[in-house]
Amino acid sequence: MTTVTHFMVLSNGQFNAVYNALSFVFAAMLASFVFFLLIRPRISQKNQAALILTTLVVLIAGYHYLRIFNSWNESFHYAALRGDYIQSGPPFNEAYRYVDWLLTVPLLLAELVLVLRLKWEESRSLIIRLGVASLFMIGLGYPGELAASDSTARLVWGGLSTLFFLYILYVLFVELTRTLGNQPPRVKSLVGAMRWILLVTWLVYPIAYILPRFISNEATALVVRQIGYSLADVLAKPLFGLLAVVIMILKTKEEEGEKALL
């Protein structure tokens, strides 16, 4: 057990950069949650399954961002005479992010598959394999995150987690591509964009994971990591969901054979 020898100090600008980023992400989740509810009547019955998943993803993420925001505020206290923030409250709770990912990542992957409206046997197999792999990817990353000071443990857990990450990429970029043959060109390019959003935003996580090796100042590393995670979550959830909704609208239009919304 380590002895607490000091309190982390954040400048006013550092504290507020994270504070505002967390609040921004919460607002984005709230707005997209309401948007997905309001757009519901424009989406045909056959496309509702994917829409429900998108709606749940931003609801769950919004809840967690509210908790993360509160944890951030409780963890640091403003030192009025110094004009900066001291981490004298309970430790900032990073675990909220892992809990969030455990719920939302399998849902995001299932959404990407469901929006294609493949044959049910095909969809089921993809959803189960992607879902299970994502649980392992996230679950194995967390012990590494906890082992902040032990670089061997970080490497081992991080490596195991990466194996499942690579398996997911294989399914998304090889297996899923085979099923795209029958999709209209615009759907294909939208699915391509969604896949790349997942890849690019997930790269933020390993970068944040190894960040302490490159930024030795723990306050700076904390701030950079939180802002990186926040931006990644805006892309991977509201924006990803918005692209999925565009696909749903295209498919609804195709079915209805008329000009719907957009």
Next chain:
Amino acid sequence: MTTVTHFMVLSNGQFNAVYNALSFVFAAMLASFVFFLLIRPRISQKNQAALILTTLVVLIAGYHYLRIFNSWNESFHYAALRGDYIQSGPPFNEAYRYVDWLLTVPLLLAELVLVLRLKWEESRSLIIRLGVASLFMIGLGYPGELAASDSTARLVWGGLSTLFFLYILYVLFVELTRTLGNQPPRVKSLVGAMRWILLVTWLVYPIAYILPRFISNEATALVVRQIGYSLADVLAKPLFGLLAVVIMILKTKEEEGEKALL
């Protein structure tokens, strides 16, 4: 790093003027959010896209006003023996406004375009250009806001931000006017009013920005600025949205060829 040498003091009247203005704007956002939800069934499917944007704008702004209100209350403490308010809590968070604008201004501009129901290619081009320009306008203004004491930096950032502001005005007052030819006269005059609301309320921001040059008392400048922003937001969001809804109702009536609401 600057040393904190004094705490700002607000009179009871100054503190409460801002307190009540912020609370008023929150109430206006909440009420208009519910109004836009309730009016939904009266608006035809083809006009729902613009209505959804209006609804999201006041939702996002309402969230931010709640946060701004809380930040105001946490920042100042009542000094019972003196009967005034001392800013001894965490600094009042002005950044909420910028975060809000980053989300709501592109949505407001998209709403103004969508309510016209132009051809999709035309709408898309306008929405993308207005949206990108507004992000630059807001994003470049913020570093200037932070550089409170450095007037050169304020001038440079403010100037860059103004270039994008002028581009938006060009698109709204020149390009958009060309598309108004086919619109019914009442729609034309309503769109004209919406455009002027944007112009007039946005002028509050540069005025607030250069205000410290003219009001040397920082407490007075803070109070004037907050009240100015609050009034501008009531005009630019609930009132702007209300005019958009009137256009939607006119267009719905036209489609239905019958007397709908109003």
